[in-house]
Structure formats: structure tokens, C-alpha cells
Amino acid sequence: MSIVVDKSGPFTHGSNNVQRTMYTVLAALAPATLFNLYLFGWPAIFLFLVTMGACVACEAVCVRIGGGDSDRALSDGSVVITGWLLALSLPPWAPWWVAVVASVFAVCLAKHAFGGLGQNVFNPAMVGRVVVLVSFPVQMTAFVPTKPLFSAAAPGFAESLHITFGRAVSLDGISAASQLGFIKTELARGIPVSQSMGQLPGLSDLMLGFHPGSMGETALPLILLGGLFLMWRKIISWHIPVAMLATLFLLGTVFNAVDPGRYAGGAFHLISGASILGAFFIATDYVTSPVSKSGQVAFGAGIGLLTWIIRTYAGYPEGVAFAVLLMNALTPILDQHFRPRVFGRTRKGEPLPLKGDK
């Protein structure tokens, strides 16, 4: 028996902890990731490992510089998620150094320069992606069509090593645009969206992932399943994903109805690019999203709106990463303005009036 009087209760605790939360997210990502690694073959596997390794190394170095316990920091699993999501957001055949640069910016700058776990304003994986996207646009937009492992078209092990780690590798011959990039370039050439859409693979192929893109942009059913799994496990709630996807869908549908030649449809927006991955796995990052449910709805809607604007009007074909980062910057303000109503008080914080009171 021990007499300890060191803190207030409660003296019991739920079974959840940071580690369990993080590993549940990884479990939700695993099926889609495995399928994508299969679709894009050895180069994708190498890139995935390089990204994870670089992120973990950065975390260990940063924590040690800060005088912390790097084993403990690594065991919470947060950096694994960062690395994992970052890998999913890169073109699968990108060279190794793109992954390393992205990892350094993601972990060292976006996370640890702000104070480490829980302190960062911006989603680390998205910072990493955006830095390499604006710095190395050629490598970051060289998407290849799917070449599943062990299929005839797939590169062998040695060739794959060369693709990821070789010098001056050119993917010009085989690269293809993602569907968002494709309709954007076609539109710039004066070909209406309604026409260029016809040249894309069918919606079902797009859904299943047999199209060029980053790893996280393909295998939508598996990513969606992972997202629903997270909801079922109560790791995330519906507020951010639904608000984001609904806004995106609504804008797409309405504007497409007004001018089908200029605007892509709602369903196309949902299944293109990183919409689904972003809605369930990136925008829902705890640290960089609002804490209240109403704030989360506003946050999700904002991402949906910005994604649509960037995709439709800006120079970049895909806007989820930018939209998430922009809304991350707004999170502290959303947190201040969207609070739950306090029990016994009005929204303004005054005590509720009593019946008969003026």
C-alpha cells in the first residue's frame, strides 16, 4: 500500500493513448498503401522506405538536439505517420533526394522548429510536399502509369534501383499527367473540360486507382475504407471529411451545371487528386485542425473551397496541400471563434436568463 497525494483525480483512465491513436491511423492507411506499392512496383517501395527512413532520422536528430529522449519521441508514432503521408503524396517514381529534402522540411522545419509534437502550426507532411513541389516541379509532376509488380511492364529490381537512386534519370518517355493536370493543360490549349474528360480513363478506373498520380491519389476505395475505419474507431469524426468533400462536390456540381466546358463536375473532383486522402487523413491531423466540432466543420469547408479554387483557377492542377496549409494558418482563429456553448451560458458567455428575468 502506498500513500501518494500528488494530483487530483480521476484515478482511472480510458484505454486510449497517443501511441494507440497513431498506430490505428497507420493501420487504416496500410491496405491502400500496400495496394499502391503493388501498383507502382519497386521504385515506389524504395521511395517509401527512403521517405520513412529520412523522417525518422530527422526526428531522432532534432529531438536529440533539443535534449529530449529520441527513443520515446519515436515510439509515439507521430513521425511515422508524417513520413508515411509524405511518401503517399510524392510521385511514386520520384528520385530519392526529392524524398529526403521533403522529409527534412517536414520534420525539422514544420514540426521541430515550432516545438515538436503538438506545437506545429502547419501539417508537416504537406509542408514537405509543397516545398518540393514548388522547388522541383519537373520531378514532382512526372507521374507514371501504373505498372504493377511482377507484371510485364514493371521495371526489374536493378532497374528500379536506378530509377530511384540513379543520376539524371529521365521519365520523359513514360510519364503521363494526372487527370487534374491533363484537363488543366487541355483547357489551356482551348479544349473544353467536357471534351478532355472523354479522353480520361473511365470513372471506375479512376476510382480503383489504375491511373497516373501520387500514391495517395489512387486506390480510392481502400483509402475511403481506411477513413471509415478511423471513424468507426472514433479516431476522427465526420465533421472535417464531410464538410470538405461536400463543399468540393457542391462547388464542382453547381459550376459544372453552369458551364460544363469550363468546370469539371463534382464527382470528378471527389475522385481526383488527393481529395479523399486529404479529407480523411491529412485535414484531420489533430495538431493542425481546430479542436471544436463547429470549428472543424468550418475548417473542412474552407479546405474544400480553397481546393476547388486552386484546382479551377490557379496554376497548379492540384490544390489539397495548399488548401490544407492555408486553413492550418487559420486554425488558431477558428479555435477562438468556434467554441461550444458553455453549460448554463449563452453563446456570448453570459449566464442564461431565468424565466421571468428581463
Place this chain on the structure above:
Amino acid sequence: MKLFPIMGGIHPDYRKEMTSEKPVVALPLPAALYLPLQQHMGAPASATVAAGDRVRKGQLLGRGAGAVSAPVHAPTSGTIKAITEMTAPHPSGLPTMTIILETDGKDEWADLPAPIDDPFAAPSQAIRERVAASGIVGMGGATFPSAVKLGLGTQHKLEILLLNGAECEPYLTCDDRIMREHADAVVDGARIMAHALGAPRVIIAIETNKPQAIEAITKAAQPFANVSVAGVPVQYPMGAERHLTQAITGRETPARKLTADVGVVVHNVATARAVHEAVRFGRPLLSRVVTVSGGAVVEPKNIEVPLGTPVAELLAFCGGAPGAKRLVSGGPMMGQPLPSLQVPVVKGTSGILGLTLAETRESEPQPCIRCGSCVTYCPCGLVPVEMASFIRHEKLEEAAKIGVQDCVSCGSCSYICPSHIPLVHFFNYAKGRIAALDRDRRKLEQTKALVEAHNARLERLAQAKREAAARAKAAQSENTDAGRANA
């Protein structure tokens, strides 16, 4: 009965099965009882006996002092050994004035006040006086003097006496057992209290995880048209006064007001039983049912314990609690750590828990990952994550602005926090500091007002002196002038 939802809340592991089927047993009379003069909210009682006095069971030992206070009675017969300072059953472990009663084993009753024959014909005042004289306080743990709360009917138009049998704290089964074993006493006590309050209806709210208690109370309430039973959802903190009121009536008590302001007064079921004993038999509050439970306790039990029994004896009666990581008085959510095993059971002690590490699931706090669970589960609509970060930086005013004083310390946020951050600890600290700062500020203002009044008085005196001097001078010069004129 139509119920209303309450916001937030959690579903902890209840672990009530350890004691829920164990009938209440009486504790063998301890050799000595330690009776703090303060076992309630408000002013401590003042001792009416001296060392060496022989006292009988039910005799007054300490008189309630002031409007909010409660008397203390002898739980059995014996001799007063000393009245001295001893460790209080409070986490501070500070000393408190305690009467030590050496029991003589005869359990000889003193002359008790006569039963009130027909309490429903008696004036409210008579019931309240009896309840006050019997030392009855809120036995759910708040220990607010019940007579004061029964007086709320004089200033408020009350509609409902809500009897709280929710017992939403994990482990505790004392109220459950009382409702099962003393259903008639509970219902009778509730009707007497409703009469004293002037409340036409009685609703007894019980969480649906206590079907036998619901059955027993429903049966006991059958003959009375104005008494009904409501099974409320199992959801912590359903037993919190304001939340229970909302669940039953849909009325939300405004901040800084009482439930009485929305026509409801809440009392605990054990309090109702004590009122029944006091009114029908003249017996003051001498003992209470305590749940001794937890994974470390060898033989968990529900025990009728004389007030003043040291916790150590209680644990020994249950085979001890070897390997307890935490010893808690009350439930695991809102209970308090015990400062020592020598502290006594008092009127508010609902449970003594010996918890193992597997039950407490304690772990080093990790950084907050802003998951927002605390916001989702807070039953008061607060943002614990933000309050805690303000308090961490000693920004108490900001924390107060976003409602830290509206926190009821239910512990839902700490329970759910994946990072194991002791949020309630922060809030209790802040509430204490803010209260202390307020006191200091008031004191400073009072001192300032006194000093200003003092200075003003001195100034007035000086002014009066100056005026008197001026008048005297004027009179003198007038006299002189007159003299000259005369001359």
C-alpha cells in the same frame, strides 16, 4: 418518462460488480472513533463536551456554529479521550480539530428527541430544525448541510424534489445497496423532504445499470401518486446536480444560479434515508454506508460504518489492500487521494478504494496532440485544452474568461486524454488560485476603503479644528475690535 440528453460525458469501466451484490454488513465497533468537528461544508462545529466526559450514543458532541454548519453526535457510547488536532481526511493532510471517543461496547442510547408523529402535518420549519439538529449533510459527497438546502423552498417556487440515485461514479454501490435494502425509508425520507421544501413532486432518478434498485424503489413508491422513478442513461457524470436536472426536466440551470432557480432541488438517496431516521425515530446521523472496493482490496464490501472509524480498520475488515497503487476516498473520478490510513470515515465518505496500477492506468503525461477529445466529452461545453495551456502559463484571467470556474471537476477530460495530461489538476489549481486572488483583492479593497475612511476622518477633524481656530480667532479679533471701539 421523457428524458432529455445531456452534453458530453464518458462511459468509464464501472466495475460495480465487485460489490453490487454484497449486502451491507455492519462493522464491528472500533475501540476508538475520531470525529472531526468539520465534516461538512461551512463553519466547523464547536465542541460541547470535554475530555473525560462520558457520552451516550446519539448525544451531541459539537454544536453547529453559524448559518451554514452541522452538529456532530456520538456514534456510540463511551468516554471522550481528548479533543485535539489530527490529520484531516482531505488531500492536504492538514490538522483539524477532532474529538476522540473511546468506545465502551455498550452502545447505550442517549435520550433522543421524540419522533415527529405526522411529519406531513408538521410545519416545514419543524422538519428543517430536526434535520439540522440531526447533523445531516449531503451524503453524495458534497456534504452541504441538508437543512439549509431544505430551506430553499422559502425563497423559490419549487416544483420537483429530484432524488439522486444515479450513482454514476464507478465502483461505488453504497447508494445502490441503500435503495435495494431500504427502499421504503428512502421514499419516506424523500416525501418528508418534499413536504419541507413545498415541492409537489418527487422524482427518483436511478441509472439503468441498477435494475434491482429501480425495481425496489418503484415498488416502494407505488402507493404515492406524486412520487415517480426515472431510469436515466448510464453516462458519467449523470449524477452531477445540474446535469441530472437537465436530463430529467430539460431545464438548464444558468451559470452562477442554483437548480432551485429552475424549480428543482436535488438530494442524495442516502440523505433521504438519514432524514427518515431523524424524523421518524429522532436518530441523528451516526453512521453511513461505505463501499470498500478496488482491485487491490482482498474482500470488497459494502459496510455500515460508524462515523469516525479510521480507514485502516475498514481496510483491515476487508482483508487489507496489499499492492494498492492508489488509495482514494470516494469514487475514482471525483474522489480524493487519502493523506493517511489513520484518517476517519466522515459524513461524505462514500467509498474507500484501493486501486491497482492496472485500474488507474496511470502513465507519464505526453505532449498534447490537440485531438480535441476533451472538448468533445466535456459535459460543461468547455475547452479544457485551451484552459490548461493558459493555466500552464499562469494566465489565470484568460482561463477564467473562457470558463474555468464553470468546470465541475468531473474528470471526463482527464479520463479521455490520450496524452494522460492531468487536466483537472490544472483546473483545481486555477480555481483555488483565482478564489485566493479574489479574496486578496477584496481584502485589499477593504483595507483601502478603511484607510481612505480613516484619512477622510482625520481630514474632517483637521478641518473642524481649523474652522474652530478660525472662528476663535475671528471672535477674539472681534472682541479686540469691540474693545478698541469701546476704548
